[in-house]
Amino acid sequence: MENYNLNYLKELESESVFIIREVAAQFDRPALLFSGGKDSIVLTHLARKAFHPAKIPFPLIHIDTGHNFPDTLEYRDKLVNDLGVKLIVGYVQDSIDKGRVKEETGFNASRNLLQTVTLLDTLEEYKIDAAMGGARRDEEKARAKERFFSHRDEFGQWDPKNQRPELWNLFNGKKNPGEHFRVFPISNWTEMDVWNYIHMENIPLPVLYFTHQRLCIKRNGTILAHSEYLNLRETEKAEMLQVRFRTIGDMTCTGAVLSEANSLEEIIKEVSLSRQTERGTRADDKRSDNAMEDRKKEGYF
Amino acid sequence: MIDYKKNELLRFTTAGSVDDGKSTLIGRLLYDSKAIFEDQLEAVKKSSEYKGLDYIDLSLLTDGLRAEREQSITIDVAYRYFSTPKRKFIIADTPGHIQYTRNMVTGASTANLAVILVDARHGVVEQTCRHSLIASLLKINHIILCINKMDLVNYDREIYDKIVSDYKAFASKLEVKDIQFIPISALMGDNVVDRSERMDWYDGSTLLYNLENVHIASDNNHIDCRFPVQYVIRPQSDLNHDYRGYAGRIASGVYKPGDEVIILPSGFTSRIKSIDTFDGPVKEAFAPMSVTITLEDDIDISRGDMIVRSHNQPEISQDIDIIMCWMNAKPMNPSSKYLLIHTTKDAKAIIKEINYKIDINTLHRIENDKEIKMNDITRVRLRTTQPLFFDSYERNRNTGSLILIDEGTKETVAAGMII
Ligand SMILES: Nc1nc2c(ncn2[C@@H]2O[C@H](COP(=O)(O)OP(=O)(O)O)[C@@H](O)[C@H]2O)c(=O)[nH]1
Numbered sequence: 001m002e003n004y005n006l007n008y009l010k011e012l013e014s015e016s017v018f019i020i021r022e023v024a025a026q027f028d029r030p031a032l033l034f035s036g037g038k039d040s041i042v043l044t045h046l047a048r049k050a051f052h053p054a055k056i057p058f059p060l061i062h063i064d065t066g067h068n069f070p071d072t073l074e075y076r077d078k079l080v081n082d083l084g085v086k087l088i089v090g091y092v093q094d095s096i097d098k099g100r101v102k103e104e105t106g107f108n109a110s111r112n113l114l115q116t117v118t119l120l121d122t123l124e125e126y127k128i129d130a131a132m133g134g135a136r137r138d139e140e141k142a143r144a145k146e147r148f149f150s151h152r153d154e155f156g157q158w159d160p161k162n163q164r165p166e167l168w169n170l171f172n173g174k175k176n177p178g179e180h181f182r183v184f185p186i187s188n189w190t191e192m193d194v195w196n197y198i199h200m201e202n203i204p205l206p207v208l209y210f211t212h213q214r215l216c217i218k219r220n221g222t223i224l225a226h227s228e229y230l231n232l233r234e235t236e237k238a239e240m241l242q243v244r245f246r247t248i249g250d251m252t253c254t255g256a257v258l259s260e261a262n263s264l265e266e267i268i269k270e271v272s273l274s275r276q277t278e279r280g281t282r283a284d285d286k287r288s289d290n291a292m293e294d295r296k297k298e299g300y301f
Numbered sequence: 302m303i304d305y306k307k308n309e310l311l312r313f314t315t316a317g318s319v320d321d322g323k324s325t326l327i328g329r330l331l332y333d334s335k336a337i338f339e340d341q342l343e344a345v346k347k348s349s350e351y352k353g354l355d356y357i358d359l360s361l362l363t364d365g366l367r368a369e370r371e372q373s374i375t376i377d378v379a380y381r382y383f384s385t386p387k388r389k390f391i392i393a394d395t396p397g398h399i400q401y402t403r404n405m406v407t408g409a410s411t412a413n414l415a416v417i418l419v420d421a422r423h424g425v426v427e428q429t430c431r432h433s434l435i436a437s438l439l440k441i442n443h444i445i446l447c448i449n450k451m452d453l454v455n456y457d458r459e460i461y462d463k464i465v466s467d468y469k470a471f472a473s474k475l476e477v478k479d480i481q482f483i484p485i486s487a488l489m490g491d492n493v494v495d496r497s498e499r500m501d502w503y504d505g506s507t508l509l510y511n512l513e514n515v516h517i518a519s520d521n522n523h524i525d526c527r528f529p530v531q532y533v534i535r536p537q538s539d540l541n542h543d544y545r546g547y548a549g550r551i552a553s554g555v556y557k558p559g560d561e562v563i564i565l566p567s568g569f570t571s572r573i574k575s576i577d578t579f580d581g582p583v584k585e586a587f588a589p590m591s592v593t594i595t596l597e598d599d600i601d602i603s604r605g606d607m608i609v610r611s612h613n614q615p616e617i618s619q620d621i622d623i624i625m626c627w628m629n630a631k632p633m634n635p636s637s638k639y640l641l642i643h644t645t646k647d648a649k650a651i652i653k654e655i656n657y658k659i660d661i662n663t664l665h666r667i668e669n670d671k672e673i674k675m676n677d678i679t680r681v682r683l684r685t686t687q688p689l690f691f692d693s694y695e696r697n698r699n700t701g702s703l704i705l706i707d708e709g710t711k712e713t714v715a716a717g718m719i720i
Binding site: 004006170190 | 308309310377378379380381382384388389391394403404406407410411518521523531532534535536537538540541544546548549550555577578579580587588589590591593604628640642643645698699702703704706710711712713716
């Protein structure tokens, strides 16, 4: 019996594939939220595995803040093309133009929060009943209790006190009209698991994850990429730094780390020695202790 | 770098009464195994200072949502992660509060092992028994009883011995194969990750050593072949025009190409042509692998069907006896129909007969109370609209478990273990 044993990454993979297939089976109009970050890249890879040799039977959705790293878009378009899947893009700019949201001003202005409205509008426009995302429970305290199948009311909101119990491998995706689900197939993965899996599977990543020279701004202990979207204080000066990114999102709030890591092996070594969480580099979480919980209730990813 | 190819996954649940030190213990495991990052620790240090504590309150590390922080009590199951070079661990952290039987049932449903805490000053209490009985009911094979706060009883061996013998007397009722005892101080770190120098009379191993080495490989059922069909894969592309694969996760048993199989409920037989994965076909597949099976013959098979071996079939019936845990604030309505999910199959069910309630502190039967409320554990008989293909929960967690769903709210209202 000894040999009927899966290593833990294979077991995590199998669990995630099971959940992705459950979504395809239980819902009429599922979709995968693709941010361009490594977690959604892994999620897409798992979806591809789940339905092989068929194509992924649902579209990818990208919420575009307009403040993207060009590399992210290039990677996204190539991936969508390779997989032969449909891509839906929701533009935050459209939400601003329609007056659905108001652009933030000031030095910490970011479109990160505005994304929630664009996301909910996009889900509604395409009548998506289950949106899969690459969030993990180890990312942040408020996520530790998140379910694999996370129920949302008709306003897209999350009620932490009224979540369905999840038992064994039985996932309840039943819902009433207007309600939908967010599903998190890689809930049980940690950042380290994701990196080890990318290494094991040899998944190509955007070059942003590897060391490069970049003009950056240091602000509140975070290193931000210099870009036309960032308003600089008088005292702030852009400087050339040797950096890479641990997560990738909107350009205005994704922090870089000083790093020379140029290969997956070097990144894994660096992450395992690191004493900062990856979200520690994100400006959006620093706003308050409950920042994530509040955003989630409103319908954030 | 961890050699992930050799690493196994262990899922365990933690239970204890309020203030027995569960959060401190988990914080300690995360901290000592370096799963805590500096920024998280910084935040906890600040909160500890703010509260006027003169030590770092590690229990704050696992304090989840705001509602809980305000009430200072854990109200739901939370999942935590850490790993060592030997294993990756998933902790289902369940609260010890009296009314939360349902949370412990939820946390225990996916666990291989339960860590149960007792306070050395109080010994075995009602909650210890309840948590142990739930673990036993959910067929957790391994229990580790941690006798915590040994520092408050002078690391006294006699106190430890007394608790161990009390627990052993009680545990003879349990159906748990493997029970270990460890004297610890979660606060000081004794016998959690590092061996205690203050308890040289204890010659067992530390908690972490136990977690890293407990034998779990044989906890999966590799005998009865059960493959619930989850999704039918039909590429309909030029290249794979006639491909028809049955995707799913092996519930139990070992499947190989060439195996003769029978499809339930149709009863058609065929042979396995191939077991496919994205990485290529495999020579054998076992639980909990997710694979795609193709058959030699063209048979109409859909989600909810089950592929099994002809000589070893599950039970097939519409009358199902279960031990049921009610999980919803709305009591059970004896005249309602409920939706039911079992493996990948949906059905409807009525609760045809309520046999008895189980007193979860003593396991005694309560015969005449037929009102089923939140946290009640009862034995009932279901009648389903379609036959289910099942095994007893004792023999097979995957084909022996089911959930009931309210038709109106669509909430999961009950968990069932088939007898
Ligand atoms: N002296 C001592 N105190 C402990 C120990 N473990 C926990 N405590 C304290 O007991 C109290 C309750 O602990 P906590 O971890 O919050 O308990 P929980 O309710 O089970 O999560 C806190 O004040 C802890 O500092 C221990 O081993 N020794």
